Amino acid sequence: MNKNIVTISVSSIIVLVLMSSVALASEFRIGNQFADNTYVGPFNISNNKTKQAKAKLASDLSELQNKLEVNLIYQDIQFSLPPETVAFDIDMTLANANSGEDNPIIVSVSREGLKTLLSQELPRILIAKNAIDSVAAGIEKELQTGIMPQNVNITDYVANEIPNKVVGTSEFTIDGISPALSKAIHALDKLTIEPFESFSMMELLTSTEVGPLSDEEMTLLSSTLYTAVLQTNFQINERNISTVVSPNIQPGFEAAINQTLGLDFKFTNPNKTEFTIQAAWSAGAIHLSIEGKPFYYTYEPTIANTETYKPRTVVQYSAFVDDGQVVVSQGGKVGVEATVIRTLSVDGNIVETEDISKDFYAPVHRIEIHPLLEVDTSVTDSADNKETNNPQNDGTDSKTTTGTSNPEEMDSNASDSNATVSESGGEESNVGEVIYDKSGLPISGSGK
Secondary structure, eight states, rough: OOHHHHHHHHHHHHHHHHHHHHHHHHHHHTTTTTTTTTTTTTOTTTTTTTTHHHHHHHHHHHHHHTOOOEEETTTTTEEOOOGGGEEEEEHHHHHHHHHEEEEOOOOOEEEHHHHHHHHHOOTOOOOOOHHHHHHHHHHHGGGGGGGSSSSTHHHHHHHGGOOOEEEEEEEOOOOOOHHHHHHHHHHTTTEOOTTTTTHHHHHTTSSTTOEEEEEHHHHHHHHHHHHHTTTTTEEEEEOOOSSSHHHHHHOOOOOBBTTTTTTTOOOOOSSSSOOOEEEETTTTTEEEEESSSOSSSSSEEEEEEEEOOOOOOEEEEESSSSSSSSSSEEEOOEEEEEEEEEEEEEEEEEEEEEEEEEEEEOOOOOEEEEEOOOOOOOHHHHHHHHHHHHHTTOOOOOOOOOOOOHHHHHEEEEEEEEEESSSSSSSOOOOEEEEEETSSSSSEOOOO
16 A cells, blocks of 8 residues: 555656656746757857747858758769758757757758659669658758768668669689689688778788689789779779780789789778679689679770780800701790770760770890801901001901800900891891800890
């Protein structure tokens, strides 16, 4: 019996306290002024009665409406929210304001106006009605602070409403792969690139779960991924090329990995959404794709221009090469310069063209080793006699070199040996540089 009386008494006290609070709040809103440190958004309404606070807030919000700057961001596109779609509710803001505290601005965003805007700016992205409500509510929440400008990521509120799509793909034909490369492809498969995350290819490929890979295998897989990344808005942080053209990778799309030099392939996802890499080897090819929320633009990288540079032929002479023979110590390789551009288009209409890279691979010169030539000494003697007996000799020295198969004699005459360099009909030239062969003996000649 007593417990019931106590319970009723406590309940009565709670009701009285609530009624008193309501009465005080009502009395406060009718006549009392707001206490110190009372803010609505960034606006100070301290020591103002409700009527005064309303007038001040109306002026402040009118000015805020004039400088309203709300940027709506969807992946790789940004556009502005028209000020007329936003309305500030002054009465509701003051009705919910607490004296002596920071209070939000009550804002409403026109659903119909937002729907029209999104259908115009994102015609290929289907956004359902409930998703539009979510975006509008998100904008209203962001605007409660009254701080401008405001950047609102649409994907924060509609990520679950927009299905993932393949945004980049590449393929590399290869007959077979090593067990280590197979592990690397498996490690790359289903890998998620989080929002604003940076990715290092070398870090992945040198992890314990992959195992030892050659630089060539790393470069092959890295270049395949680079080709797919170029079809997105990902930011390339580091990318390198080899010193010579790869026989397997198209110039312009190489992303070389060199463990000794620390050359890596790195990129960053600048979007507010995650992306997943799909990788597999099947039917004699490495298949790779990047999946995530679709972009506004279509990114298409292409080779805009390719130039080739013929290698020179460097002729060297050696006493260890038999007469009538030519030893090719290094085969020539054509040099290449490849220019890569990328177009950004919407529904097939090109909006922008940007330069991506200009890759240059220097030509590798062909080196031929010829036998030393025996010089007719009678010709040399005749030339010397003419110089001695000619009273109009200008005093300059004239040198000739006789090739020999004697290493000891070669050592003393090597500095005067002859070499020729030719390039598709180029002129021959005498060069006095000494080059040594693998045995340590001097080989005359040099290239330019």
